[in-house]
Amino acid sequence: MKLKLLFLFLLCAAFSYGQNETFPVKKGVEPYSRYWLMQTSFGANIDLVRSSSDPYAALLATRPEVAPVWAMRLTHLFSRRLGWYANLQMSFYKERKSEYLDPDLLEEVFEGLVGTLFWPVSRMRPSAHAGLVYRLESNRWKIYPALGVGYGCYLPDRDKEKNGQDEDGRPISFVYKQHASSFSLNLGLSAHYFMNERYFLVFNADYQQPLQKSYARLTTLTQGEEPHRANYQTTTAGRTLNLHLGIGLIFGQ
Numbered sequence: 001m002k003l004k005l006l007f008l009f010l011l012c013a014a015f016s017y018g019q020n021e022t023f024p025v026k027k028g029v030e031p032y033s034r035y036w037l038m039q040t041s042f043g044a045n046i047d048l049v050r051s052s053s054d055p056y057a058a059l060l061a062t063r064p065e066v067a068p069v070w071a072m073r074l075t076h077l078f079s080r081r082l083g084w085y086a087n088l089q090m091s092f093y094k095e096r097k098s099e100y101l102d103p104d105l106l107e108e109v110f111e112g113l114v115g116t117l118f119w120p121v122s123r124m125r126p127s128a129h130a131g132l133v134y135r136l137e138s139n140r141w142k143i144y145p146a147l148g149v150g151y152g153c154y155l156p157d158r159d160k161e162k163n164g165q166d167e168d169g170r171p172i173s174f175v176y177k178q179h180a181s182s183f184s185l186n187l188g189l190s191a192h193y194f195m196n197e198r199y200f201l202v203f204n205a206d207y208q209q210p211l212q213k214s215y216a217r218l219t220t221l222t223q224g225e226e227p228h229r230a231n232y233q234t235t236t237a238g239r240t241l242n243l244h245l246g247i248g249l250i251f252g253q
Contacts (some may be wrong), residue, residue, distance in 0.1 A: 029197050029250060037075040039202045041246025045069035045091040050236040059100050059216035059232040061155050061178060067093035069242055071204070073190075075133060075144070085146060086130040087186075087206075088244070092123045093230025097132070097153055098217050098250075100230075101176055129186040144199075146188040152215060154238035155180035163191035166222060173221040180237050182212035192248065204244035210235055 018189065029035070045067045051057075069091045077083035133149020144249045158178040188206040215233035222228075 032080040037247030041244035043244035046241040048239040091125040094122040142192040145171040148186040180214035202246040205241040210238040229251040
Protein backbone atom coordinates (compact mmCIF):
# COMPACT_ATOMS: atom_id res chain seq x y z
CA MET A 1 0.00 0.00 0.00
CA LYS A 2 2.84 2.39 0.89
CA LEU A 3 4.64 1.77 -2.42
CA LYS A 4 1.37 2.18 -4.35
CA LEU A 5 0.84 5.62 -2.79
CA LEU A 6 4.35 6.69 -3.77
CA PHE A 7 3.95 5.35 -7.32
CA LEU A 8 0.61 7.17 -7.73
CA PHE A 9 2.21 10.42 -6.53
CA LEU A 10 5.09 10.10 -9.03
CA LEU A 11 2.72 9.19 -11.88
CA CYS A 12 0.44 12.20 -11.26
CA ALA A 13 3.40 14.56 -11.00
CA ALA A 14 4.95 13.30 -14.25
CA PHE A 15 1.62 13.48 -16.12
CA SER A 16 0.89 17.01 -14.95
CA TYR A 17 4.41 18.14 -15.81
CA GLY A 18 3.96 16.98 -19.40
CA GLN A 19 0.52 18.56 -19.74
CA ASN A 20 1.44 22.13 -18.71
CA GLU A 21 4.27 23.26 -21.00
CA THR A 22 2.28 26.15 -22.49
CA PHE A 23 0.76 27.71 -19.38
CA PRO A 24 1.76 31.40 -19.36
CA VAL A 25 3.10 32.88 -16.12
CA LYS A 26 4.41 36.34 -15.49
CA LYS A 27 8.01 37.30 -15.97
CA GLY A 28 10.09 36.54 -12.89
CA VAL A 29 9.23 32.81 -12.57
CA GLU A 30 10.39 31.67 -15.98
CA PRO A 31 11.68 28.08 -16.09
CA TYR A 32 15.29 27.69 -14.94
CA SER A 33 15.66 31.24 -13.63
CA ARG A 34 17.42 31.84 -10.29
CA TYR A 35 15.44 32.41 -7.08
CA TRP A 36 14.76 31.21 -3.54
CA LEU A 37 11.80 29.10 -2.40
CA MET A 38 10.25 28.79 1.06
CA GLN A 39 7.61 26.17 1.75
CA THR A 40 5.71 24.64 4.65
CA SER A 41 3.76 21.40 4.50
CA PHE A 42 1.84 18.81 6.51
CA GLY A 43 1.38 15.12 5.87
CA ALA A 44 2.00 11.54 6.94
CA ASN A 45 5.19 9.99 8.32
CA ILE A 46 5.11 6.25 7.53
CA ASP A 47 7.32 3.86 9.52
CA LEU A 48 9.15 1.30 7.33
CA VAL A 49 11.01 -0.54 10.09
CA ARG A 50 11.54 -4.20 9.24
CA SER A 51 10.17 -6.84 11.60
CA SER A 52 12.70 -9.27 13.06
CA SER A 53 12.65 -12.83 14.35
CA ASP A 54 15.46 -12.01 16.79
CA PRO A 55 14.26 -13.03 20.28
CA TYR A 56 15.63 -9.75 21.66
CA ALA A 57 13.88 -7.51 19.09
CA ALA A 58 11.37 -6.50 21.78
CA LEU A 59 14.19 -4.72 23.63
CA LEU A 60 13.78 -1.77 21.26
CA ALA A 61 10.68 0.38 21.67
CA THR A 62 8.29 0.86 18.77
CA ARG A 63 6.07 3.63 17.38
CA PRO A 64 2.79 3.94 15.43
CA GLU A 65 2.98 2.89 11.77
CA VAL A 66 1.63 6.25 10.56
CA ALA A 67 2.05 9.61 12.31
CA PRO A 68 1.40 13.28 11.46
CA VAL A 69 4.37 15.34 10.28
CA TRP A 70 5.10 19.03 9.67
CA ALA A 71 8.01 20.30 7.58
CA MET A 72 9.58 23.57 6.47
CA ARG A 73 12.04 23.77 3.56
CA LEU A 74 14.27 26.46 2.11
CA THR A 75 15.54 25.97 -1.45
CA HIS A 76 18.03 28.06 -3.42
CA LEU A 77 18.01 27.50 -7.18
CA PHE A 78 21.42 28.94 -8.03
CA SER A 79 21.91 27.52 -11.55
CA ARG A 80 19.86 26.34 -14.50
CA ARG A 81 19.93 22.69 -13.45
CA LEU A 82 20.94 22.56 -9.79
CA GLY A 83 19.97 23.99 -6.43
CA TRP A 84 20.42 23.20 -2.75
CA TYR A 85 17.85 22.73 0.00
CA ALA A 86 17.63 22.58 3.80
CA ASN A 87 14.68 20.83 5.45
CA LEU A 88 13.47 20.86 9.06
CA GLN A 89 10.86 18.27 9.96
CA MET A 90 8.84 17.39 13.04
CA SER A 91 6.91 14.14 13.43
CA PHE A 92 4.43 13.64 16.28
CA TYR A 93 3.96 10.22 17.90
CA LYS A 94 4.13 8.45 21.25
CA GLU A 95 6.81 5.86 21.93
CA ARG A 96 5.61 2.35 22.75
CA LYS A 97 8.11 1.34 25.41
CA SER A 98 9.88 -2.00 25.42
CA GLU A 99 8.30 -4.73 27.51
CA TYR A 100 11.74 -5.20 29.10
CA LEU A 101 11.60 -1.67 30.54
CA ASP A 102 9.76 -1.94 33.85
CA PRO A 103 9.11 1.58 35.21
CA ASP A 104 7.93 2.05 38.77
CA LEU A 105 4.56 3.59 39.56
CA LEU A 106 5.95 7.05 40.36
CA GLU A 107 7.81 7.20 37.04
CA GLU A 108 4.70 6.18 35.10
CA VAL A 109 2.62 8.88 36.83
CA PHE A 110 5.27 11.54 36.15
CA GLU A 111 5.63 10.65 32.45
CA GLY A 112 1.86 10.55 32.05
CA LEU A 113 1.56 14.01 33.63
CA VAL A 114 4.29 15.45 31.39
CA GLY A 115 2.66 13.91 28.32
CA THR A 116 -0.69 15.50 29.22
CA LEU A 117 0.58 18.95 30.16
CA PHE A 118 3.10 19.35 27.36
CA TRP A 119 1.40 17.61 24.45
CA PRO A 120 2.34 17.79 21.58
CA VAL A 121 5.86 18.86 22.71
CA SER A 122 6.38 15.53 24.51
CA ARG A 123 5.68 13.68 21.24
CA MET A 124 7.90 15.74 18.93
CA ARG A 125 10.47 13.74 16.96
CA PRO A 126 12.69 16.23 15.08
CA SER A 127 14.85 15.60 12.05
CA ALA A 128 16.75 17.73 9.56
CA HIS A 129 18.40 17.10 6.20
CA ALA A 130 20.06 19.09 3.43
CA GLY A 131 21.38 18.39 -0.05
CA LEU A 132 21.10 19.06 -3.77
CA VAL A 133 18.08 19.25 -6.09
CA TYR A 134 17.91 18.75 -9.85
CA ARG A 135 15.55 21.01 -11.83
CA LEU A 136 12.84 19.80 -14.22
CA GLU A 137 10.65 22.79 -14.98
CA SER A 138 7.78 23.83 -17.18
CA ASN A 139 5.74 27.01 -16.81
CA ARG A 140 3.18 25.78 -14.30
CA TRP A 141 4.94 22.72 -12.85
CA LYS A 142 8.42 22.46 -11.29
CA ILE A 143 9.74 18.99 -10.39
CA TYR A 144 12.78 18.66 -8.09
CA PRO A 145 14.38 15.26 -7.41
CA ALA A 146 16.65 15.60 -4.36
CA LEU A 147 19.52 13.79 -2.65
CA GLY A 148 20.68 14.75 0.82
CA VAL A 149 22.02 13.68 4.21
CA GLY A 150 20.50 14.38 7.60
CA TYR A 151 20.05 13.45 11.24
CA GLY A 152 16.85 12.38 12.95
CA CYS A 153 15.34 11.17 16.21
CA TYR A 154 13.36 7.96 15.83
CA LEU A 155 12.90 7.18 19.53
CA PRO A 156 14.08 8.97 22.69
CA ASP A 157 17.34 7.85 24.25
CA ARG A 158 16.97 5.92 27.50
CA ASP A 159 19.55 4.94 30.13
CA LYS A 160 18.05 3.38 33.23
CA GLU A 161 19.23 1.22 36.11
CA LYS A 162 17.03 -0.66 38.58
CA ASN A 163 18.29 -2.45 41.69
CA GLY A 164 16.71 -5.15 43.81
CA GLN A 165 17.16 -8.70 45.11
CA ASP A 166 16.69 -12.05 43.47
CA GLU A 167 14.73 -14.96 44.98
CA ASP A 168 17.80 -16.00 46.98
CA GLY A 169 18.22 -12.54 48.50
CA ARG A 170 21.29 -11.62 46.44
CA PRO A 171 21.64 -8.06 45.12
CA ILE A 172 20.66 -7.79 41.45
CA SER A 173 20.78 -4.87 39.01
CA PHE A 174 19.15 -4.32 35.62
CA VAL A 175 20.77 -1.76 33.30
CA TYR A 176 18.77 -0.76 30.21
CA LYS A 177 20.04 1.48 27.41
CA GLN A 178 18.28 2.57 24.19
CA HIS A 179 19.64 4.73 21.37
CA ALA A 180 17.62 5.32 18.19
CA SER A 181 18.85 8.56 16.59
CA SER A 182 21.16 8.50 13.59
CA PHE A 183 22.53 10.11 10.46
CA SER A 184 20.55 9.27 7.34
CA LEU A 185 20.51 9.27 3.55
CA ASN A 186 17.50 11.14 2.17
CA LEU A 187 15.95 10.71 -1.29
CA GLY A 188 13.09 12.95 -2.30
CA LEU A 189 10.86 14.37 -4.98
CA SER A 190 9.17 17.76 -4.70
CA ALA A 191 6.51 18.90 -7.18
CA HIS A 192 5.43 22.56 -7.25
CA TYR A 193 2.24 23.73 -8.94
CA PHE A 194 2.29 27.51 -9.50
CA MET A 195 -1.01 29.29 -8.89
CA ASN A 196 0.48 32.70 -9.83
CA GLU A 197 3.85 34.43 -10.07
CA ARG A 198 4.42 34.30 -6.29
CA TYR A 199 2.70 31.30 -4.66
CA PHE A 200 2.66 27.59 -5.39
CA LEU A 201 1.23 24.35 -4.03
CA VAL A 202 3.66 21.70 -2.81
CA PHE A 203 3.57 17.90 -3.16
CA ASN A 204 6.53 16.20 -1.45
CA ALA A 205 7.68 12.60 -1.10
CA ASP A 206 10.79 11.86 0.99
CA TYR A 207 12.45 8.54 1.80
CA GLN A 208 14.86 8.32 4.73
CA GLN A 209 17.38 5.49 5.25
CA PRO A 210 19.44 5.45 8.47
CA LEU A 211 23.22 5.19 8.04
CA GLN A 212 23.83 4.03 11.62
CA LYS A 213 22.41 1.23 13.74
CA SER A 214 19.85 1.84 16.46
CA TYR A 215 20.15 -0.43 19.48
CA ALA A 216 18.75 -1.47 22.84
CA ARG A 217 20.68 -3.37 25.54
CA LEU A 218 19.73 -4.99 28.81
CA THR A 219 22.46 -6.10 31.22
CA THR A 220 21.62 -8.20 34.29
CA LEU A 221 24.17 -8.08 37.13
CA THR A 222 23.78 -10.66 39.90
CA GLN A 223 26.23 -10.94 42.77
CA GLY A 224 28.52 -13.93 42.33
CA GLU A 225 27.56 -14.53 38.68
CA GLU A 226 28.78 -13.45 35.28
CA PRO A 227 26.79 -10.53 33.78
CA HIS A 228 24.04 -11.54 31.36
CA ARG A 229 23.80 -9.24 28.34
CA ALA A 230 20.92 -9.08 25.86
CA ASN A 231 21.39 -6.88 22.80
CA TYR A 232 19.39 -5.93 19.70
CA GLN A 233 20.43 -3.59 16.89
CA THR A 234 19.02 -2.71 13.48
CA THR A 235 19.58 -0.30 10.58
CA THR A 236 15.86 -0.14 9.72
CA ALA A 237 14.71 1.76 12.82
CA GLY A 238 14.22 5.26 11.47
CA ARG A 239 13.54 4.17 7.89
CA THR A 240 10.54 6.26 6.90
CA LEU A 241 8.49 7.54 3.98
CA ASN A 242 7.04 11.05 4.24
CA LEU A 243 4.19 12.30 2.05
CA HIS A 244 3.37 16.02 2.31
CA LEU A 245 0.98 18.67 0.95
CA GLY A 246 1.65 22.36 1.51
CA ILE A 247 2.16 25.85 0.15
CA GLY A 248 5.21 27.92 -0.73
CA LEU A 249 6.40 31.26 -2.06
CA ILE A 250 9.19 32.68 -4.21
CA PHE A 251 11.51 35.43 -2.99
CA GLY A 252 14.91 36.92 -3.76
CA GLN A 253 14.48 36.86 -7.53
